[in-house]
Amino acid sequence: MGEKNPVLIGGTTSEKSSGLVEAFVRTVRRRWYLLVAGIVVGALVGVGVSALQPRVYAADATGIVTTDNNNSIGLASTTDTLAKSKATQYKSLATSRGVAEDAIKATGYDLSPQQALGMVSVAVPLDTAQIQVTIRSHDPDSARELADAWIKALAANVERVETGGNSAAPEKSQDSEDSEEAQADPANSVLKFIEYVQAETPTSPVSPNVKLNAALGALALLVVVLLVLLLQAFRDRSIRSVEILREVMGNSPLLGTIPLSDALRESRLLPSDSGDATSRRRDFTLIESFKELRTNLQFMNPDRPPRRFVVTSCLPADGKSTVADNLAIALAQGGEPIYLVDADLRRPTVAKSFGLIEDVGLTDVIIGRAEEDDVIQQAHAYPNLFVLAAGHIPPNPSEILASERFSAMIDRLAEKGTVIMDAPPLLPVSDSAILATRFDGALVVVEAGNTTRDQLGKALQNLDQVNAQLLGTVLNKVPTKGSEAGYYRYYGENYYYDESGDDSSGRTKRSRTKRSKRESRKAASGV
Numbered sequence: 001m002g003e004k005n006p007v008l009i010g011g012t013t014s015e016k017s018s019g020l021v022e023a024f025v026r027t028v029r030r031r032w033y034l035l036v037a038g039i040v041v042g043a044l045v046g047v048g049v050s051a052l053q054p055r056v057y058a059a060d061a062t063g064i065v066t067t068d069n070n071n072s073i074g075l076a077s078t079t080d081t082l083a084k085s086k087a088t089q090y091k092s093l094a095t096s097r098g099v100a101e102d103a104i105k106a107t108g109y110d111l112s113p114q115q116a117l118g119m120v121s122v123a124v125p126l127d128t129a130q131i132q133v134t135i136r137s138h139d140p141d142s143a144r145e146l147a148d149a150w151i152k153a154l155a156a157n158v159e160r161v162e163t164g165g166n167s168a169a170p171e172k173s174q175d176s177e178d179s180e181e182a183q184a185d186p187a188n189s190v191l192k193f194i195e196y197v198q199a200e201t202p203t204s205p206v207s208p209n210v211k212l213n214a215a216l217g218a219l220a221l222l223v224v225v226l227l228v229l230l231l232q233a234f235r236d237r238s239i240r241s242v243e244i245l246r247e248v249m250g251n252s253p254l255l256g257t258i259p260l261s262d263a264l265r266e267s268r269l270l271p272s273d274s275g276d277a278t279s280r281r282r283d284f285t286l287i288e289s290f291k292e293l294r295t296n297l298q299f300m301n302p303d304r305p306p307r308r309f310v311v312t313s314c315l316p317a318d319g320k321s322t323v324a325d326n327l328a329i330a331l332a333q334g335g336e337p338i339y340l341v342d343a344d345l346r347r348p349t350v351a352k353s354f355g356l357i358e359d360v361g362l363t364d365v366i367i368g369r370a371e372e373d374d375v376i377q378q379a380h381a382y383p384n385l386f387v388l389a390a391g392h393i394p395p396n397p398s399e400i401l402a403s404e405r406f407s408a409m410i411d412r413l414a415e416k417g418t419v420i421m422d423a424p425p426l427l428p429v430s431d432s433a434i435l436a437t438r439f440d441g442a443l444v445v446v447e448a449g450n451t452t453r454d455q456l457g458k459a460l461q462n463l464d465q466v467n468a469q470l471l472g473t474v475l476n477k478v479p480t481k482g483s484e485a486g487y488y489r490y491y492g493e494n495y496y497y498d499e500s501g502d503d504s505s506g507r508t509k510r511s512r513t514k515r516s517k518r519e520s521r522k523a524a525s526g527v
Contacts, residue, residue: 024233026240031229038225039218046217047210056207058136059143061151062197065090065129065158083129086191090131093161094122094154102153107145120150130196140202147199158193237452245446245475248453252460253300255443255472256293258323259480261286268322268353270329285480293323293474294330297443300471308414308439309471310343310423312432314459318447319476321349324422327443332385337417339376341388341410343435344424345397348390354379361389366405372413388413397424401431407438426459433462441469448478 028035065083093099100113100120109116121134133150137143239245246254263271263283270290271283298305311327313320321344328340341362342350351358356377364370365388372388379385394400413419419439423432426444436442442463446456463470 020234022243023236023240024230027229027233027236028226034225034229035222038221042218042221043214044217045221046213046215049217050208050210050213053208054138055205056136056138057140057143057202057204058134058206059140059147059199059202060132060134060197061147061195061199062130062132063151063155063193064196065131066192066194080129083191084127087124087129087131090154090158090193091122091124093157094131094133094150095120096157099150099153099157102156103146103149106149106153107142109142109146116146119146131193135199136206144199144201148195151195155193155195158191162191237454238449239446239451239453239456239475240449242475242478244453245473248456249473252470253296253472255296255300255474256289257475257478258289258293258319259285260448260477261480264322264326268325268349270326290326290330293327294334297327297471306418306440306471308410308419308421309441309443310421310432310435310439311443311445312423312436313425313445313447314427314451314455315425316347316428318425318445318451320425320445321353321422323443323445323474323476324420325350325353328385328420329379329382331418331420332379332382335384337384337386339386339388339413339417339419340379341413341419341421342390343401343421343431345390345394345400346424346429348393350387350422351377351389354387356380356387356389358389359392361391362406363391363394363400365391365409366400366403368405372409384417386417398429398431398434401435410439426462427455430462430466433466433468436463436468436470437466441471443471444473445476446473447476450477 065087067079067083095117097113097117100116104111104113104116111119119136121136123132123134124130125132131151131154133147133154135143135147135150137146239248242254242257261283263286270287300306311320311324324340328338332338340350342348343362345363348358351361354377356379360370360375362375364375365372375391376386376388379387400406410419410421421435421439423435423442426432426442432442444456444459444463460470
């Protein structure tokens with residue numbers, strides 16, 4: 001009774017980092033639709049931004065540097081190198097104010113030299129004597145015309161530079177020997193820049209790039225969504241897996257996991273075995289989970305199993321009443337008398353769940369208005385299950401539960417069978433912690449994905465403060481879809497059989513059992 005319940009809220013740095021990664025992966029899997037939405041919305045935003053941007057067209061015109069020295073094949077390599085060197089030098093000339101003014105004058109466009117220079121880009125392709133001029137404009141025809149005019153203007157400026165302002169051809173030497181020596185020297189060759197490739201009218205804009213903008217928008221919003229999910233995972237303290245619960249609980253036992261089930265949403269009670277094969281197979285995992293909880297509870301202390309214990313949770317709506325009801329059913333199916341007492345006098349639900357009378361019950365016995373034998377009701381369809389409703393809701397629930405009459409009544413019922421008390425949550429009130437000290441302990445229900453580490457830690461500290469015994473925990477509403485549901489799928493698929501001995505796929509029980517054993521051995525060996 002006085003043994004402390006270990007609660008591990010912290011952890012090592014590596015454990016926290018690993019837990020954060022796992023939490024992030026779970027968050028991404030759970031919120032995958034946000035990633036898809038982010039990609040779609042980001043792409044649409046990129047397309048929308050592109051639609052608002054003006055169209056820009058690009059036209060390319062190319063010129064080439066040549067020489068007039070074609071008499072010597074041996075000098076071809078030298079003159080080619082000279083032409084390439086000059087092309088690099090002329091690149092800066094191509095972006096000069098003089099060339100811009102000449103190109104504007106040729107086209108007649110109303111542009112300033114600064115505006116024209118802002119539209120042009122010049123490049124010298126690697127290891128060539130070519131100069132490529134690219135004009136960007138909102139009008140495709142203007143881009144083409146200005147690109148051709150720019151090449152012509154550059155050619156005229158090159159000619160002026162190379163001839164020193166004299167465009168006439170140089171006079172021939174009177175001395176034939178001097179003439180031959182001059183031609184043999186590459187430095188004396190006259191360089192020319194001529195139009196090589198005329199510009200064509202562009203048919204599609206180079207900007208905006210709709211595909212690129214859509215991809216960048218999708219990527220940007222995807223990163224934003226991932227950062228939000230990472231922040232959510234970092235701040236998420238909820239218990240979403242068995243591993244996290246065991247980390248928090250330390251050495252305290254996890255007695256069972258209850259899957260999230262539509263059957264319990266419709267009714268808090270386990271479905272009967274009278275349904276068709278499909279419904280029985282669907283509910284098999286749920287039924288077996290409560291049988292497992294029953295078995296684990298009975299084997300906690302075979303010599304002195306708990307006979308009087310409370311079922312509680314951290315907060316309301318965690319499912320503690322549903323667990324109490326169905327655990328009572330599972331225990332009653334074992335043949336022993338089970339007494340289910342609704343001790344949640346603030347929000348009683350037990351009688352309503354079983355379709356029994358709610359007006360009389362526990363409070364009537366405590367105040368002496370009735371005997372327990374007169375108000376205890378047998379649950380329909382469960383001959384070994386007896387229910388004591390809460391009765392009239394009193395103004396002082398804590399005093400009722402702390403009374404000696406209540407303890408004496410529970411002791412009398414425990415002489416006849418096992419008593420399960422559906423008690424209030426631990427955090428809002430202290431009733432459950434006080435009850436656990438007076439009886440065999442408390443079974444705490446934890447809702448997967450809703451109960452946080454801090455809430456569970458606080459609830460268990462409340463038990464510790466009064467030296468109450470923690471029997472164990474039950475992880476409730478565990479998802480049956482996703483990475484954490486592998487056990488449930490395996491268990492349901494490999495161990496369910498109908499009354500004929502055949503499973504739903506038509507295979508016999510014997511063949512399925514052999515396959516189940518093989519898979520069990522593989523799972524145990526880590527294969």
